[in-house]
Structures are given as C-alpha cells and as structure tokens.
Amino acid sequence: MKAQALRNALEAMAGMPGLEGCALVEIEAGMVWHHAGHIEGVQTFAEAASDYWRLYNRLAHQFKDLGDLRASVMMHAHGRITLLPCGKGMLLVTLTRQKSDIDWTLWQEKTRELATLVDAL
Known part of the structure; x- marks a missing residue:
C-alpha cells in the first residue's frame, strides 16, 4: 500500500506543468525504484x-x-536535470525543458511529501 502511494505521488509530480519526467533512484546502487x-x-x-551525485559523494571532501x-x-542544451536527496538514501531526478x-x-512541497513516503517504507 505504501509503495503504491509512493508511485502515485511520483506520477502526480511528473504530471506537473513543465515537467518531462522524474524518478526515484537509490543513491548507492543507482537503481531506479520508480x-x-x-x-x-x-x-x-x-x-x-x-x-x-555519486561523483560528488566521492569528491565531497574537496567541497x-x-x-x-x-x-x-x-x-544541457535542450533540458535540465535537477537532482535532490529525497528521503533516506534516495535521490529525486527531475527532467525539465530549458x-x-x-x-x-510546489515541486519542493511535492518533494517533501515524496521524502516522507520514502522514509515510511
């Protein structure tokens, strides 16, 4: 039930005007959850x-x-990739056009909701 709520919340976020797509990715493994x-x-x-993000983690001591x-x-020339931690060990990847x-x-509010759902799993 919680996993379905997470999927629904991610789909609602992806449906926001201007967003092309989004995904929740496990930071350590790079595996896409949804x-x-x-x-x-x-x-x-x-x-x-x-x-x-993992490159930053490897070089974090420099920063x-x-x-x-x-x-x-x-x-990028035709789009923007926004990365944001979203719950414990997860990363939200959002794709938008330039x-x-x-x-x-609203995107930040939805991100906080997603983080709460991720942490509840």
Whole structure:
C-alpha cells in the first residue's frame, strides 16, 4: 500500500506543468525504484544522472567548506536535470525543458511529501 502511494505521488509530480519526467533512484546502487513522465527514456536518464551525485559523494571532501550538497542542476542544451536527496538514501531526478515554466515551490512541497513516503517504507 505504501509503495503504491509512493508511485502515485511520483506520477502526480511528473504530471506537473513543465515537467518531462522524474524518478526515484537509490543513491548507492543507482537503481531506479520508480519513474514517471511522458519523455522517453526517463529510467535511463535517471540511472545516468545519479552518477553525477555519486561523483560528488566521492569528491565531497574537496567541497567540505561549502557544506553538504543540497541540490544539483545540470543545464544541457535542450533540458535540465535537477537532482535532490529525497528521503533516506534516495535521490529525486527531475527532467525539465530549458525554458519550462515550473512552479518550483510546489515541486519542493511535492518533494517533501515524496521524502516522507520514502522514509515510511
């Protein structure tokens, strides 16, 4: 039941205006738990993008004076990948187009809801 609630919440997030897709990825393994969205290859993007986060984890000592990484955004020519921790050991990967009008405040609220669901599993 909790897993279904998590899937539903992720699908609701992916349905937000401006979002192309999103996924929950286990940080250590890079395994996608759930993904949703209308862009092809969401799961593949998410697996690959989680490598960015693991690279930071390997090099974190170089950035210790800046504090913990809270989010990461990669701007590509045609889209944006936003990475954010989402519950214990999980990463939220969100795909958007470069000039999409996103309600980032609502996105953060939905992210907190997802984190609560992840931690309840």
